[in-house]
Amino acid sequence: MPVMPLSGNHAAAYAAKLSRVEVVAAYPITPQTQIVEKLAEFIEKGELKAKFIRVESEHSAMAACIGAAAVGARAFTATSSQGLLYMSEMLWWAAGARLPIVMGIVTRALAPPWSIWSDHIDVLSQRDTGWIIAFAENAQEVLDLIIQGFKISENDRVLLPLIVAWDAFDVSHTIEPVDVPNQNVVDEFLPKRRKYRHTLDVENPFSYGNLAYPKDYMEFRYSIYDSMLRAKDVIEQCAAEYDRLTGRYSGGLIENYLCDDADIVAIAMGSISGDLKVVVDKLRKQGVKVGFCRIRYFRPFPSEALAKCIEDAKTILVFDRDISFGSEGALCLEVRATVNREGLDKRVYGIIYGIGGREVRQKDLENIIVKAYKEELNHPRKLLWLNLKHV
Amino acid sequence: MGLVEIRWHGRGGQGVVTSAEMLVSAAIYEGKYAIAIPFFGAERRGAPVVAYNRISDTPIRTRCPILNPDYVVLLDERLGRMIDVVRGLKSDGVLVVNSKSVPEWVDRKDIRIATVDATSISMSLGLELAGIVIVNMPMLGALIKVSNIVSLNSLTKAIKAKWKGERMKQNLEAVTRAYNETVIW
Amino acid sequence: MKEVLMPIAYPTKGSVGNTGLWRTLKPVINYEKCTKCFICWMYCPEAAILAEDKPVILYDFCKGCGICANECPVKAINMIKEV
Numbered sequence: 193m194p195v196m197p198l199s200g201n202h203a204a205a206y207a208a209k210l211s212r213v214e215v216v217a218a219y220p221i222t223p224q225t226q227i228v229e230k231l232a233e234f235i236e237k238g239e240l241k242a243k244f245i246r247v248e249s250e251h252s253a254m255a256a257c258i259g260a261a262a263v264g265a266r267a268f269t270a271t272s273s274q275g276l277l278y279m280s281e282m283l284w285w286a287a288g289a290r291l292p293i294v295m296g297i298v299t300r301a302l303a304p305p306w307s308i309w310s311d312h313i314d315v316l317s318q319r320d321t322g323w324i325i326a327f328a329e330n331a332q333e334v335l336d337l338i339i340q341g342f343k344i345s346e347n348d349r350v351l352l353p354l355i356v357a358w359d360a361f362d363v364s365h366t367i368e369p370v371d372v373p374n375q376n377v378v379d380e381f382l383p384k385r386r387k388y389r390h391t392l393d394v395e396n397p398f399s400y401g402n403l404a405y406p407k408d409y410m411e412f413r414y415s416i417y418d419s420m421l422r423a424k425d426v427i428e429q430c431a432a433e434y435d436r437l438t439g440r441y442s443g444g445l446i447e448n449y450l451c452d453d454a455d456i457v458a459i460a461m462g463s464i465s466g467d468l469k470v471v472v473d474k475l476r477k478q479g480v481k482v483g484f485c486r487i488r489y490f491r492p493f494p495s496e497a498l499a500k501c502i503e504d505a506k507t508i509l510v511f512d513r514d515i516s517f518g519s520e521g522a523l524c525l526e527v528r529a530t531v532n533r534e535g536l537d538k539r540v541y542g543i544i545y546g547i548g549g550r551e552v553r554q555k556d557l558e559n560i561i562v563k564a565y566k567e568e569l570n571h572p573r574k575l576l577w578l579n580l581k582h583v
Numbered sequence: 584m585g586l587v588e589i590r591w592h593g594r595g596g597q598g599v600v601t602s603a604e605m606l607v608s609a610a611i612y613e614g615k616y617a618i619a620i621p622f623f624g625a626e627r628r629g630a631p632v633v634a635y636n637r638i639s640d641t642p643i644r645t646r647c648p649i650l651n652p653d654y655v656v657l658l659d660e661r662l663g664r665m666i667d668v669v670r671g672l673k674s675d676g677v678l679v680v681n682s683k684s685v686p687e688w689v690d691r692k693d694i695r696i697a698t699v700d701a702t703s704i705s706m707s708l709g710l711e712l713a714g715i716v717i718v719n720m721p722m723l724g725a726l727i728k729v730s731n732i733v734s735l736n737s738l739t740k741a742i743k744a745k746w747k748g749e750r751m752k753q754n755l756e757a758v759t760r761a762y763n764e765t766v767i768w
Numbered sequence: 769m770k771e772v773l774m775p776i777a778y779p780t781k782g783s784v785g786n787t788g789l790w791r792t793l794k795p796v797i798n799y800e801k802c803t804k805c806f807i808c809w810m811y812c813p814e815a816a817i818l819a820e821d822k823p824v825i826l827y828d829f830c831k832g833c834g835i836c837a838n839e840c841p842v843k844a845i846n847m848i849k850e851v
Contacts, residue, residue: 288775289774289775290772290773290774290775348772349772350772351772388774389774389776390774390776397778397779398776398777398778398779399776399777399779400775400776401775402775402777404775405624411773412773412775414769414773415769415772415773418769419772594790627790627831628790628831628833629787629790629791629792629831629832630787630790631790661789662789664789665785665786665789714792714793714832714834714847715792716792
C-alpha cells in the first residue's frame with residue numbers, strides 16, 4: 193500500500209477510482225473542482241473505466257447520477273456551497289428513490305457576502321434530505337470514508353445516498369501523506385454494484401416516483417427513517433471490515449478521544465478535530481480531565497454512542513461551524529436533544545467558530561476549555577462566538 | 584341552526600368546488616360562519632371528486648374530513664353505482680341527487696331523498712364547458728330548497744358578486760328553476 | 769419494516785378502476801370510413817385503444833377525452849353524448 197502525498201480533493205478522486213465508479217457527473221465550483229479534474233484525468237488516461245458526463249449545472253449533475261444509479265451504475269459527484277444548494281431538489285429525489293450514490297462535499301460558506309472558505313452550513317442545510325452525512329477529519333479519512341460510503345449506501349438494508357464532507361482548504365487543498373490501499377484490497381471490500389428490485393430493466397418495465405396519496409406517502413418516509421436507524425449498525429460493520437482488510441480503523445459513527453473519565457467533553461466535526469485533540473493532550477498533562485468526542489456521522493445522528501461517551505462528564509462544549517439563525521448551532525441542538533432524550537444531567541455550551549473560514553488557534557480552544565473547567569463561562573443561554581469582532 | 588355538514592360528490596369539471604365556495608359566500612351574507620374544503624388529488628376532468636362544507640352560527644375550528652354529513656349532494660347520479668355516496672350520511676339526513684327519479688341503487692331506508700333534473704336545466708341554459716354539463720348551480724338551488732341553510736336571496740347576492748352579464752343570468756336562472764322544481768320523496 | 773420500501777410502480781391494467789365511468793362523450797369508430805392507419809391508437813393517452821386488425825376502443829377505460837376523434841385524419845370517430 194503506497195503512501196502518497198495527496199490533497200483531500202485528490203484523495204477523494206483516488207477513492208472514487210478505487211471504488212471503480214462507472215459514472216461521474218459534476219460541475220466545477222471552488223473548492224471542489226480539483227476532484228473532478230483529477231477524475232477526468234484518470235478517465236482520459238484510461239486508468240478508470242467510467243463515463244464522465246459533462247453537465248450544465250449541479251442540478252443536472254445530480255440528475256445524471258440519479259439516472260445512472262437507477263440503471264445500476266455506481267455513480268459519484270462532488271460539489272460545494274452554492275452548487276449544493278442549486279442541486280438540492282435532486283438530493284431529495286435521490287434519497288426518496290432509494291438510490292445509492294456517493295457525493296463529496298467540500299464545505300464552503302454561502303453568499304452573500306461572497307466567500308469561498310470553509311463553513312459547514314452548506315452541508316447542514318441538507319440535513320433532512322435523507323442522505324447519510326459523514327464529516328472527514330483529514331485527507332486519509334476522505335479516502336477511507338468514500339470507499340466505505342459506497343458499501344454503506346449500497347447495503348440493501350440501507351439504500352440511501354451518502355455525503356462525505358470535508359473542510360475547504362484546511363483539508364481540500366492541504367497535502368498530506370495518504371495511505372492508498374491496493375486495488376485488490378478495495379475490490380475485496382467493495383464488490384461490483386449489484387442489481388436491486390428497483391434497478392431499471394427494459395425487460396420488466398416500471399416507473400419511479402408516481403403520485404402517492406396521503407394513504408400511502410407516509411410509509412415511504414417511515415422507510416427512510418427506519419433505514420437511517422439501521423445504517424448505524426451498517427456503518428460500524430463497514431468500519432470493522434475495512435479495518436480488517438487495510439489494518440486501519442477509519443470510520444464508525446464517532447471517535448471517542450479520552451472521554452471515558454473526562455469531566456469536560458468537547459464535541460466537534462471535521463478538520464478542527466486534530467487541533468482539539470492536541471489541546472486535549474496538552475491539558476491532560478496539566479491535570480485537566482478533558483476529552484474530545486468527534487461526530488463522524490451527522491446523519492444518522494449517533495445519539496446512543498454519544499450518550500455513552502459523555503455519560504460521566506459534567507460539562508459539554510459543542511463547537512459548531514454553522515449557525516441556525518434564531519437558534520444556535522445545528523450540532524449543539526443535536527447534542528442538547530441527545531442529553532434530553534437519554535435523561536442526562538449536563539451543562540451544554542454552544543460555541544460558534546470558523547464561520548466563513550475565520551481563523552481559530554489552539555490557544556483559543558484551550559482558553560475556552562480552561563474557562564469551562566474553572567466554571568467561568570457565562571450561562572449556556574449565551575451563545576459564544578469565537579473570535580468575533582465588534583462585540 | 585347549530586352545525587350543518589355537507590358532502591359534495593361530483594366529477595372534475597362539474598363545479599363541485601365552486602358550489603362549496605358559493606355556499607360559503609351566501610352564508611357570510613347572513614352573518615354565519617362557513618368553510619369549504621375541497622379535496623385535491625390528481626385533478627382531471629371526469630374523475631370522481633369530493634368537497635365538504637361546514638356551516639354554523641358559531642366559529643368553525645374543525646378541518647378534518649366530514650364522516651357523518653347532514654346532507655350529501657350528488658352531481659352525477661352514475662357515481663352512486665361506483666362509490667358508496669351515502670356512506671356515513673346521518674339517519675334522517677338528505678341525499679340531494681341530480682336525477683329525474685329516486686335512483687335504484689339507494690339502499691338506505693333511514694334517509695330522505697330529494698331529486699332535481701339538473702342536467703336538463705343546465706343544458707337548456709347552455710351551461711356547458713368542454714363537453715361537460717355544469718350542474719353545480721341547479722344542485723345548489725336544490726340543496727338550499729331542502730335545507731334552508733341559506734336563503735335564495737343570499738345565494739342570489741353571492742352569484743351576483745361572482746359573475747357578470749350572461750353567465751350571471753344563466754346561473755341565477757339555473758338556481759331559481761332548480762329551487763322550484765326540486766322534489767322531496 | 770424488514771425491507772426498504774421503493775417508490776416504484778408497475779404498469780397495471782385499470783389500476784384506478786373502470787375509468788370509462790368518467791366519460792361524458794363516447795368515441796365511436798365508423799369502420800366504413802376507418803382506413804386502419806392506427807393514428808388513434810398512437811395518440812390515445814390512456815392506451816385504451818387496441819391495435820388489432822382494426823382499432824378497437826376499450827370502453828371500460830376510455831375516459832372520453834376525444835383526442836382520437838380530433839386526430840383521426842378521415843374523421844371516422846364521432847363523439848357521442850352518453851348521458
